[in-house]
Amino acid sequence: MRTGERPKGVIRWITTTNHKDIGTLYLVLAFILFFVGGSMALVIRTELFAPGLQWVDPDFFNQMSTLHGLIMIFGFLMPSFVGLANWQIPMMIGAPDMALPRMNNLSFWILPFAFLLLASTLFIEGPAPNFGWTLYPPLSTTYGPDSTDFLIFSIHLMGISSIMGAINIIATILNLRAPGMSLIKMPIFVWTWLITAFLLIAVMPVLAGSVTMMLMDRHFGTSFFNAGGGGDPVLFQHLFWFFGHPEVYILILPAFGVISEILPTFSRKKLFGRTSMIYAVGCIALLSFLVWAHHMFTVGMPVAGELFFMYTTMLIAVPTGVKVFNWVATLYRGSITFEPPMLFALAFILLFTIGGFSGLMLAMVPADFQYHDTYFVVAHFHYVLVPGAVFALFAAIYYWLPKWTGRLYNMHIARWHFWLSFLAVNLLFFPMHFLGLAGMPRRIADYALQFAEFNRMASIGGFTFGIAQLLFIVVVIQCILRGPRTTSRVWEGSHGLEWTLPSPAPYHSFAIPPKIE
Amino acid sequence: MHAVKNTYYVPSASYWPIMGSIGLVMAATGAVTALHNHNSQYGFYLLLLGFTMLVAMLFGWFRSVICEDAAELYSxxxxxxxxxxxxxxxxxxxxxxxxxxxxxxxxxxxxxxxxxxxxxxxxxxxxxxxxxxxxxxxxxxxxxxxxxxxxxxxxxxxxxxxxxxxxxxxxxxxxxxxxxxxxxxxxxxxxxxxxxxxxxxxxxxxxxxxxxxxxxxxxxxxxxxxxxxxxxxxxxxxxxxxxxxxxxxxxxxxxxxxxxxxxxxxxxxxxxxxxxxxxxxxxxxxxxxxxxx
CATH class of the missing domain: 1.20.120.80 (Cytochrome c oxidase, subunit III, four-helix bundle)
Incomplete structure (x- = not known):
C-alpha cells in the first residue's frame, strides 16, 4: 500500500496501523467476548438455580466453567485494557501513535483467530476442555479430551499477541513521551500500564512454556507432569501460578490506574500521594512474583513453603492499603459530583476492598485449608474482577468515551446501568461467601439442599447483572450515533494532555509533540 | 545517515500483519490435525502452508522496513x-x-x-x-x-x-x-x-x-x-x-x-x-x- 493511503470499509480495519482504530478493535472484540463468556456464566447460574440436575449434564457444565474463565480473562479483560492502552497512552503522553504501529495491528489480529480456535472446541467431536481454566494435569494431559490441543495452541496465539502488545506499550512509554514529560510526571494510568506490560512480558512466556510441556506430555511421551518418569503434576501448578498470580495483577493494575485518573477529576483535587501510588504499584508487581503458591496451600507443600507464601501474600496488603488510603484521601474534602464514571469508581473502591479483605482471609494457611476450592474463593476473585476490574473498565469508558466520539452519552441510562449493576453484582457474589464458608465446593453442577436459597439469590443476581449490561451497549451506540457534541475538556475537573486535544480526538494524536512544563 | 526529523514515522496501512495471523492460525490448526490423525497428510500440509505464509510475511515485512529505512523515513x-x-x-x-x-x-x-x-x-x-x-x-x-x-x-x-x-x-x-x-x-x-x-x-x-x-x-x-x-x-x-x-x-x-x-x-x-x-x-x-x- 502506498504511503499516506487510507483504505475504506473492512480493509481499513484489517490493515490499519492507527492506535485509535486498533484500540476500537480491541474494545469491540472484548465486548463481544464479554457477552459470549457472560452467556456461559448464565448457563452455569441456570443450572445452579436449584439443586439437582435440570438443564445441562455435568460434563457440559464443566466445559462451560472452563471456557467462561478462559474467555473472560484472556478474551475480555486483557484485550479491553489493551484497547484502553491503545486509545489513551499516545494521547496521554503526547505521542503521534504507538511506537511500533504495524506490530500493533498483528497483536490485535491474532486474537480473533485464537478465540475462533478456542471456540471450535465446542463444535468438534468429543467434549470441549472440561478441566477448569487452570488446566491442571492429569485432567488436561492423561485424561484431557482431544480438543485440549486446540486450547493449547489457542493459548500460544494469545501469548504471542500479549507479548507483542506489551512490548509495544513499553516501547511507546519509554520512547515516545513528549519532551519534558519525565517518568515521574507521567500520568498514573500510563505508569500502571508500564508495570503491567513488564509483568506480561515476564510471565506470558512461562504460560506458553507450561502449555508446551502439556502438549509434549500428551503426545511425545515426556514426563514433565507424570511421577512415573520422575516428574510431578504439582510442578504444573507451580508453573501455572507463577504465571497466574502476576496475571491477576495484569488484570487489576490498569484498573488501579483508571481509578487514579477519575477520582481527582470528579473530586476536583489532585491525586493524594501521587509518588507513593507509583511506588505502591511497583511493590505490588514485584511481590506478585513471590506469592504464587498461595493458590496451592492444600497440595502438600513443606511447611516452610506454606509460611513463606503466607507472609509474602499478606505483605501485598501493605502497598494495596496505601492505594486505597490515597484514593479515600483524594476524596476527602473534595467537591465531589457523581457522574457515571465517578459512580463506578466509588463502587470500585468499596467492592474491590471487600475482595481484597477476603483475599487476606484466604492468605492464612490454616484458614485456607477450610476455604480452599469452595465458593468462598469464587466470591473472592469475582469481587476483585467484576466490581473491581470490570467496574473500572466501565468507569474508563464512561470517562473517555466523549473524548473518543466527540459526543456526550445519555447520563440517565448510564446511571441506571450503574445502579442495576451495583445491586445485581452484590446479589450475585455476596451470597457466595456464605456458601463457601458453609462448605459448598466450586465447579460442581449439583449441590446439597441447604445451599439452595443462596444459590437462587445468586442466580437472580446473575441474570439481572447480565441484562443490565445491555443498557451499556445502548448507551454506547446512542452516544456514537446521536449524542450531543461536547467540548475538548468534557469534564469540569479534567486534567492531562488528552483533554487538550479536540473531541473527537484527531486521527493522529500529536503529530508534533507538545512541550510539557 | 539519519536526517534530523521532528516527526515520528507512522507506517501506512499494511497487509503483512493479517497475513501473519492467518499463517499462524493455519499452522496451529495443521499441527493439531497432524497430531490427531497420524495417517492423514492433510494436517501436515496445512502446517507447511501456514509456515510458508509466515516466512513470506516475515520476508515482506522486513523488506518494507528496509525500504523505509533506505528512504530515510526513520528518525x-x-x-x-x-x-x-x-x-x-x-x-x-x-x-x-x-x-x-x-x-x-x-x-x-x-x-x-x-x-x-x-x-x-x-x-x-x-x-x-x-x-x-x-x-x-x-x-x-x-x-x-x-x-x-x-x-x-x-x-x-x-x-x-x-x-x-x-x-x-x-x-x-x-x-x-x-x-x-x-x-x-x-x-x-x-x-x-x-x-x-x-x-x-x-x-x-x-x-x-x-x-x-x-x-x-x-x-x-x-x-x-x-x-x-x-x-x-x-x-x-x-x-x-x-x-x-x-x-x-x-x-x-x-x-x-x-x-x-x-x-x-x-x-x-x-x-x-x-x-x-x-x-x-x-x-x-x-x-x-x-x-x-
Missing amino acids: RQVEQSFRWGMAWFIFSEVAFFGAFFGVLFYARNYSVPWLAGSGDGVMTHHLLWPEFQGVWPLVENPDPTKFQNPKWYMGAWGVPAINTLILLSSAVTVTWAHWGVLQARRLQIILGLAATVLLGSLFLYFQAYEYIHAYQELELKISSGIYGTIFFTLTGFHGLHVAMGTLMLTVIGFRSLKGHFSPDNHFAFEATAWYWHFVDVVWLCLFVFVYCL
Missing part, C-alpha cells in the same frame, strides 16, 4: 523503538527458558528426592515405587514399565564441551564483525559473519550427532523419564534458537554484502548480535546445569 527515535522492542523480546525469551530451567531445578531438588522418600515423601516412596533410588542424572525411572530407562546419561566432556568452545568462539567472531561495521571495514564484516555462521552450523551439526548418539547408543530418548525429557527439551529449544540465529546472521551477511550497514546505522546487525549473545548465555547455563552438575 533516531524510531530506531530507539526498535531497540526497546528487541531488548524486551529477548527478555521474554529469557522468561521462556526460565520456565524450563525451573522444571530442571524442581525435578532435581524436589520431585525426584520426594519420590525417593526424602522429606515428606516417606509414604509416597513406600506406597508408589519402593525400589526407586532417585539418583541424578536419572537413569532409573520410578516406573520403568511406562518410561523406559536409558542405558546412561549424556556426559559433559565430549561433544558438549566442544560445542561450548564453538559457541564461545562464535561470540568473539560476531563481535569482531561488529567492530568491522563500526569502522566500515567490509572484509572484516564479511569474514567475521561468515565465521560466525560457520561456527553456528558446526554447533548444530555436533548437536545432531549428539542426539543420534543418545538415541542409538545410550537409548536416551525424550520419553525416557524426566532426565531425558528435560535434556531434550532444553537442548532442543536452545538448538532451535541457534538455528534461528544462524539464519538471521546469514541474512545479515547478505545484507552486509549489499552494503546496507553504515557505522552509525546498523541496528539490524546489532539486534542479531544481541540475539546471538543471548543464545550463547543460555548455552552456558545449559552446559553447567544440564551437563556438568
